[in-house]
Amino acid sequence: MAQFLLETVWLVPCYALIGGLLALPWSPGIIRRTGPRPAGYVNLVMTFLAVLHSALALIYIWNQPARELFIPWLSTAGLNLTIEIEISSVSIGAMLVICSLNFLAQIYAIGYMEMDWGWGRFYSLLGLFEAGLCALALCNNLFFSYAILEFLTLGTYLLVGLWFSQPLVVTGARDAFLTKRIGDLFLLMGVLAIFPLTGTWNYTEIAEWATTAKVDPTLITLVGLGLIAGPMGKCAQFPLHLWLDEAMEGPIPSTILRNSVVVASGAWVLIKLQPIFSLSPLVSTVMVGIGVLTAVGGSLIAIAQIDIKRCLSYSVSTYMGLVFIAVGTQQDEAALLLVLTHALSAALLVMSTGTVIWNSITQNVTQLGGLWSRRPISGIAYITGTLGLIGFPPLGSFWALLKLADGLWATKPWLVGIIITVNALTAFSLTREFCLIFGGKAKQMSERSPEVGWQMVLPMVILFAFNLHLPLVLQTMSLLPSWAELNKDIALLLIWSSVFGCSLSGIIYLSNIPKPIRLPIPALQNLFAYDFYTPKLYRMSVVLSVDLISKLADILDRFVVDGIVNLVGLASIGGGEGLKYSTNGQTQFYAFTVLLGVGMLGMAVTWQYWGDQFLSLIF
């Protein structure tokens, strides 16, 4: 039985894919009479199967060596593309997290999408996402990881664009697709350039190759930069981060999935490619630089947002930036742990705010307030998510951040300072949001705000319990450091930064300081609120240049290329129009032409007998 479950673990992505396909018939155009709800239920059943299968498989694979499955896909001249599946406790564990979160998000969506007709489309896309993410977790081959990442990019486009009658959704989906595509295309360059070096796309073999590799440092730096560009776009890192902000136009259940796991798909590939990056110090530096920039920038921007969903989306960028720092400093385990703890906490935060949005309508935190007494479950879930995300023992992210900071303490102490700063800033922003939504007095929009139905509360509570149990689970799996070897200085610093951020924010937003808060320098506040004016930055740089070049190319095509060909036609027409006047109707002119022709012909024929003498006579 155990053997069978492990051998067939590749079925897990298939369940989700089948679920996605089965949901399609309930699109409003196909089954016209019964409504779209069965689409969700079918998907839920298939996802439950996936959860069950991966959970059982995880039990059997635990503490066992990883094994691989090979499925030949294409073999052409000199190139064997084999789908390599890695069955290890990490990959199956990741799959379990993905499937469970998707299962909870789908239950949540049953409540949230109550008054929506688009279940067929929505659930089939959720199924596609689950299938893609599970396949990515299993896949041990860079080439197929790239293919899956592209599928997910397309999926993001379709899922963000679910309610395509809204203009902001259309532009958001466009940006999400293009930004991620750009990253993916650079990734493709890296994927293609690494094959001649390593001769394989298998992650394990690449890692082995990297241990003894002797390559041109410039070459490996360029390849490494190409390879980080893909995850950079996927993980919404600076400067490819605007799409995540705009992707918040999509429905919240998909946001749960996106904030927790989809952005982590880039981090997953990044972690797997870490041996390559460690070959080039410049690439590691760039990764750390991007991570620091995004982490600090994202947490500052998150503080200045007034949209609930956008506050959270910048925190996601921030934490993915921390993952970049972790991978850039060769701390794979800390990165994986951070991805796991972030996924659970971020999902809980999105679920909690989603329940608030669902019956308070507005997403503007300045119009909400005073929900704590009436929405305790959502409030507690939010608090747990917050504490789970920032460094607050004993909850999850504390251990991940501690591990990361501990690894950096000896080599790069300034990065520890960054992590602690980011932690404090995130604590500040999340507490600010909590105080604005749940604290203070009720405003007009939140005057009457009942708790939502069980379909949304149940997954939230389950996830809440997951978050609380995560440290215990990690401890039983002996993934946590023992108390004796704990770096207590860093632990204290982390706790103090969290407490400092939370309490400062609490004091500012729960006291009687006049709201809305104004910074002494309004320009600075606007700079953060408008995301460093990134849309303008894009429009002024890349979009402008591509736009200008394409307009130029269009003009060139329209006038020069078309013009040359049209000129030939015009010349023919003009020639005909002009030369017809040679037929002028005068018989005598014709006679003259005939004689002229005969004379010329005679001269040409007899030229050889007299031409030279004639010429010498003249000249």
Next chain:
Amino acid sequence: MQLQYFLLLAAALFCIGIYGLITSRSAVRVLMSIELLLNAVNLNLMAFSNYLDSTMIKGQVFTVFVITVAAAEAAVGLAIVLAIYRNRDTVDMEQFNLLKW
């Protein structure tokens, strides 16, 4: 007296005929120019016949035929000119440019 002089004279007459043929505005003068051309040809034929073929004188026979055909052609030509004149009341060659582009 040499053959060349006859040939040069005939060529000169032919050129005069050509000039008349393409510059005259009167249709009758065009016909007259054609007669000049034919006479230049006749001169050629007679000269060749005299200097190169004085026993069989085939050129003279040709000349007789040319004169005959020229007479017939002039008759037909004048008839055509008359036919046009009846319709258009003019023999100006520059008025007969209806069949253009």
